[in-house]
Amino acid sequence: MNTITFISGPCGCGKSTLADAYAKRLVDSGVCRQVYVIHGDDFHAGFVQTQERVGPDCPQFMYWPDILAFNWSCILDAADRALGRQVDVVIDYVIEEELPRVMALARRHGAQVRYVVLTASDATLRERLTSRGDPDLIDRSLFLKKKLEGMRCNQGHLLDNSAMTLDEEIDALLLRDFTVPGSLPVPQDETQAERIARMEQILNEAKAAVRALENTIARCEAMQADVRTLEAYYTGPLWRRDYEDDEAGRIPKDLSRGVLSEDGIWNLLSDWQRLQAAHSFDPEET
Secondary structure, three states, X not given: OOEEEEEEOOOOOOHHHHHHHHHHXXXXXXXXXXXXXXXXXXXXXXXXXXXXXXXXXXXOOOOHHHHHHHHHHHHHHHHHHHHHOOOEEEEEOOOOOOHHHHHHHHHHHOOEEEEEEEEOOHHHHHHHHHHOOOHHHHHHHHHHHHHHHHOHHHOOOEEEOOOOOHHHHHHHHHHOOOEOOOOXXXXXXXXXXXXXXXXXXXXXXXXXXXXXXHHHHHHHHHOHHHHHHHHHHHXXXXXXXXXXXXXXXXXXXXXXXXXXXXXXXXXXXXXXXXXXXXXXXXXXXX
């Protein structure tokens, strides 16, 4: 059974970076022999157009709704061709209303859909877009972030990567169940070879997930003392002083300071405690 992994999220959340790295991990770990990566923005980037205002008397000019429709046609056509050759697909693009079209493509090929919506704190998105030279996208990014986080179909598929490394994002993709309900078709008239190949794929994906989980637990155990140091900083007077200085503009703007966001450390500590309970690594044992 083939898989469509679709990575959505606002501008600056790292969709393309994750798509490339995730596909490489799948191949390097032996889960897949080949993966086809589709960057949706590449189709949009193909349009070279005037910056002057174009009136309705220019029928050859494509406005944004037409460009968006064109992009989606290209994305789904490319994915259709790859799946037709039994190649897994990783796609990154913003999904607003188009998930049913992706599901229809998956059903046509008997493929499953794994759907993740990247998000990040407002401060992180601003910092990323500014550092890459796209400050004009900040307002659009924050608008999309709010919209995507509030969509019912995205609940259970959100991944906040504000404080995550790229490897941690990939581990989360492997470990968490991002499968869209209803996208796992029951094989009909499956041959023996097809059944063995399907079970082989499940075996390889499960082995990769176990290895990723073991590596993550080992990293968490090794970081216990550091996390306790971070917690002491956050609950003591130094964090409050640093936060107030940042709010007053006394901290250099080019200094990465996600640690001073109001929810950054709190969310990390909450996640840390949840993982300790789930995976039984005791902070007092390390």
